[in-house]
Amino acid sequence: MTTQDWRSRAGTVFAPSKRPAIGSRGMVVTNHPLASAAGAEMLAEGGNAVDAGIAALFALSVVEPMMVGLLGGGMAHLRLADGRHEVLDGLSTVPAAGRPDMYTPVSQAWPAALETVGRANAVGATSVATPGNLLAWCAALERHGSLPLADVMAPAIRLAARGFAVTPYLAECVAEAAPDLARDPAIAALLLPGGAPVRAGTRLANGALAETLSTIAREGPGALHGGALGGIVAADIARRGGHLAAADLRDARLATREPVRGSYRGIEIVGPPPPSSGGVHVVQMLNILEGYDLRQLGYGTAATCHLIAEALKIAFADRAAATADPDFVAVPVARLLSKSYAAERRARINPGRAQGWSAGVPAAGESPNTTHLTVADADGRILCATHTINSLFGARFLIPELGLIPNNYMALFDPRPGHALSIAPGKRITTSQAPLIALRDGNPMVALGLPGGLRIFGSAMQALINLIDHGMTLQEAVEAPRIWTQGPGAAGPVEVESGLGGATQAGLQAMGHAVTPLPHVAGGMCGIRFQEDGLLEGAACWRADGTAIGLGGGLARAGVRFWPDAARRG
Numbered sequence: 001m002t003t004q005d006w007r008s009r010a011g012t013v014f015a016p017s018k019r020p021a022i023g024s025r026g027m028v029v030t031n032h033p034l035a036s037a038a039g040a041e042m043l044a045e046g047g048n049a050v051d052a053g054i055a056a057l058f059a060l061s062v063v064e065p066m067m068v069g070l071l072g073g074g075m076a077h078l079r080l081a082d083g084r085h086e087v088l089d090g091l092s093t094v095p096a097a098g099r100p101d102m103y104t105p106v107s108q109a110w111p112a113a114l115e116t117v118g119r120a121n122a123v124g125a126t127s128v129a130t131p132g133n134l135l136a137w138c139a140a141l142e143r144h145g146s147l148p149l150a151d152v153m154a155p156a157i158r159l160a161a162r163g164f165a166v167t168p169y170l171a172e173c174v175a176e177a178a179p180d181l182a183r184d185p186a187i188a189a190l191l192l193p194g195g196a197p198v199r200a201g202t203r204l205a206n207g208a209l210a211e212t213l214s215t216i217a218r219e220g221p222g223a224l225h226g227g228a229l230g231g232i233v234a235a236d237i238a239r240r241g242g243h244l245a246a247a248d249l250r251d252a253r254l255a256t257r258e259p260v261r262g263s264y265r266g267i268e269i270v271g272p273p274p275p276s277s278g279g280v281h282v283v284q285m286l287n288i289l290e291g292y293d294l295r296q297l298g299y300g301t302a303a304t305c306h307l308i309a310e311a312l313k314i315a316f317a318d319r320a321a322a323t324a325d326p327d328f329v330a331v332p333v334a335r336l337l338s339k340s341y342a343a344e345r346r347a348r349i350n351p352g353r354a355q356g357w358s359a360g361v362p363a364a365g366e367s368p369n370t371t372h373l374t375v376a377d378a379d380g381r382i383l384c385a386t387h388t389i390n391s392l393f394g395a396r397f398l399i400p401e402l403g404l405i406p407n408n409y410m411a412l413f414d415p416r417p418g419h420a421l422s423i424a425p426g427k428r429i430t431t432s433q434a435p436l437i438a439l440r441d442g443n444p445m446v447a448l449g450l451p452g453g454l455r456i457f458g459s460a461m462q463a464l465i466n467l468i469d470h471g472m473t474l475q476e477a478v479e480a481p482r483i484w485t486q487g488p489g490a491a492g493p494v495e496v497e498s499g500l501g502g503a504t505q506a507g508l509q510a511m512g513h514a515v516t517p518l519p520h521v522a523g524g525m526c527g528i529r530f531q532e533d534g535l536l537e538g539a540a541c542w543r544a545d546g547t548a549i550g551l552g553g554g555l556a557r558a559g560v561r562f563w564p565d566a567a568r569r570g
Contacts, residue, residue: 023550038155053383058156074387090136100417125242129409163205209403278434287342302507313487321359354512370451384435452522
């Protein structure tokens with residue numbers, strides 16, 4: 001087995017498209033090369049992983065405008081130099097004017113119920129929730145960074161002012177969203193010049209965004225959350241008929257949470273707690289799968305993929321019933337994480353036949369367009385963060401004075417009253433984000449995550465299985481073909497990446513799965529593996545513009561002088 005050619009017992013072959021990077025002083029892996037460079041710049045200046053990660057997130061808000069921005073939300077999972085873990089929850093919340101019946105669902109059946117009449121919860125000002133990204137980024141930097149905010153934001157300001165070359169990936173995203181973008185003159189002027197989607201290679205600058213970032217660099221997050229910038233956002237959204245008010249921005253609060261923990265074959269898995277479903281349900285599925293010899297069954301076989309699909313259906317049945325904002329819903333975290341509950345669910349799995357699943361816990365939709373980064377330094381700090389404006393280009397309009405694209409996070413709530421994900425003022429959205437850190441004997445083994453909406457935590461879990469059960473390299477693990485399903489019925493569609501061959505697809509169909517071949521499942525994974533010799537290995541996959549940059553070398557040895565002068569004095 002090599003990094004050029006990986007063969008499963010089913011005969012599936014895939015060759016990783018990218019190469020890993022190695023560093024001794026730090027590693028930055030993001031879904032855009034310029035964001036990775038921004039993070040590496042901070043490491044080169046003597047900053048730590050938190051400085052690098054926050055610089056990269058600000059840069060991503062410029063170069064990945066379809067994925068992330070100051071008016072979005074997300075979760076940052078930090079491991080500090082002393083081994084402590086901390087999760088900063090900057091997820092978006094329902095504005096104070098929100099109410100359970102504010103939208104009209106097109107159906108009462110899940111998941112079609114998430115769609116509303118006129119797409120009012122998905123496009124335009126009525127889809128905007130209260131953002132939390134900026135609060136999370138600035139809090140991480142203030143608590144655990146070492147560089148000033150202005151220094152950390154400098155690369156992003158430079159990119160917004162001078163512009164950057166549009167990648168084919170960004171150009172394709174613009175083309176996909178073009179019909180909605182064309183309805184807003186400001187965002188159309190930026191991304192649809194002359195009425196056509198911006199082309200790859202075109203230099204894209206956003207002067208208004210550069211000014212906004214410069215203001216925040218001077219004034220801090222209060223410029224948006226309670227200050228003049230927030231007033232401009234609220235006035236623009238009110239003019240368009242939205243619900244987000246200046247008071248919502250002023251009163252927005254960051255939540256600091258303890259991560260959830262589990263184990264898989266002796267490896268400790270640490271992830272974000274509710275309202276993220278990622279950590280809880282990754283551990284739940286791994287608990288179920290721990291009862292099978294996946295190494296013997298083989299990567300990519302129909303038998304292995306069937307078990308993963310059944311575990312996914314079980315997790316999604318429980319997620320829909322009970323995983324939500326813990327301030328509003330009593331989430332049965334302990335039961336979902338328990339090995340005994342996993343054994344109960346595992347006992348009902350038919351290893352040769354697909355079946356439907358309902359929730360096993362009492363009852364108390366998400367976009368794939370997100371970004372992720374993983375950063376580590378030589379002192380043991382890790383920042384594993386997933387942030388987004390939800391759908392591709394969020395609410396699909398631009399606040400012209402500020403150059404900002406608002407989120408459309410209201411699309412993630414259930415527009416039907418009386419459910420775990422129903423709308424309530426101040427309620428946080430439920431997310432599938434899964435910035436994970438795995439530990440061996442208490443020491444970091446790997447940190448990884450990815451964008452992909454509902455497909456995130458299942459994809460992150462498969463990467464861990466690739467590493468732990470199948471012995472893949474990090475590059476292979478992040479690039480390996482994936483599957484995904486949420487059921488709920490026995491014949492619920494199972495998305496299968498094309499890299500998994502015909503034998504696997506035929507085997508799944510014979511077991512009763514409705515196989516749907518797709519070019520890719522979820523987005524670009526960014527991972528860092530911690531080698532026993534102290535080196536950091538970074539890998540990004542082919543599903544996005546991901547780039548790993550490692551920092552090696554260092555300062556001159558003490559006492560070194562310029563050789564000719566030293567020789568003369570000798």
